[in-house]
Amino acid sequence: MVGDTDDALVLQVARGDRLAFARLVERHGARLTALAVRIVGNRAVAEEIVQETFTRAWVAAPNWQHKGETARAFAAWLSRVATNLAIDQVRKPRNLPIEDAPEPVDPATDAVDALIAGEKLARLRVALAGLPPRQRAAIALTYDQGLSNIEGAAALETSVGAFELLLVRARRALRVAMTEDEA
Amino acid sequence: MTDEEFISLLDEWGGDPARWPVHLRLDAMPLLEHSARARAGLKAMQDVERLLARSAPAPAFDSAAIAARATRHGQAGRPIMSPALRKVSFAALGALALAAGILVGMTPPGDTAIIGSVQMALNGGGNDVQ
Numbered sequence: 409m410v411g412d413t414d415d416a417l418v419l420q421v422a423r424g425d426r427l428a429f430a431r432l433v434e435r436h437g438a439r440l441t442a443l444a445v446r447i448v449g450n451r452a453v454a455e456e457i458v459q460e461t462f463t464r465a466w467v468a469a470p471n472w473q474h475k476g477e478t479a480r481a482f483a484a485w486l487s488r489v490a491t492n493l494a495i496d497q498v499r500k501p502r503n504l505p506i507e508d509a510p511e512p513v514d515p516a517t518d519a520v521d522a523l524i525a526g527e528k529l530a531r532l533r534v535a536l537a538g539l540p541p542r543q544r545a546a547i548a549l550t551y552d553q554g555l556s557n558i559e560g561a562a563a564l565e566t567s568v569g570a571f572e573l574l575l576v577r578a579r580r581a582l583r584v585a586m587t588e589d590e591a
Numbered sequence: 592m593t594d595e596e597f598i599s600l601l602d603e604w605g606g607d608p609a610r611w612p613v614h615l616r617l618d619a620m621p622l623l624e625h626s627a628r629a630r631a632g633l634k635a636m637q638d639v640e641r642l643l644a645r646s647a648p649a650p651a652f653d654s655a656a657i658a659a660r661a662t663r664h665g666q667a668g669r670p671i672m673s674p675a676l677r678k679v680s681f682a683a684l685g686a687l688a689l690a691a692g693i694l695v696g697m698t699p700p701g702d703t704a705i706i707g708s709v710q711m712a713l714n715g716g717g718n719d720v721q
Contacts, residue, residue, distance in 0.1 A: 445648035
């Protein structure tokens, strides 16, 4: 349905349509929250970041057409704003600790498998928390958001080559952490 | 292919060899048969990616509250006039300036009071006319 596309809704938001804005928030909010949670490691802070992202979207909407930006880029714009806000948050000196998120239900068939899987997951969380914020963002954009390297680079406002380098370094750190787990 | 080269491919392309470029995959696969280090590296990367998928955050999200707060907090930052109204305003301002210019051109040299008042109006009050 044409009227329900991001493009169409963004045009309505630019005219001050709150219902259209609410639909965009509903469409993109959970995705952005997941992205922010992965980068900052704290749900409350992530929700603040998403709130700020959408507040900026509401304020900026009337200017998109004047700047010649295409409404099609709305999702990418949101990802870029949320990612930058999350990275800024992580870089602040006073930073909330990575919270203990509830363990997901483990599909392992017995208790020993579940214990090992839980331990590996804990290792991964520690390794993720130890990554520089831009590397963590690259992991979140690639594995959680499913973005291509081109899209991820745009979200991080960097070149594709630089984004790929962030991914390589992040993968290496996580792989080494899991390899040490085996040792 | 050496173990180090294989590990570099893991870091560059991830733990699913099916996503690697074909020529790299063909070079790498034989190494897995006789290198324990390559197998351990592959398993570690696959563990990372499997756990990343399992631990992807899926937070509850109150979209209505977020939207309401965004429009409320953002209201002060939004322009008062719509883009269409702004276009009309600029057009009106242009017409006013044109009319003032014509008025100035048609006014006899002695009627400086009218010219001054028009200039003051266009300059926003006349504090800085001279």
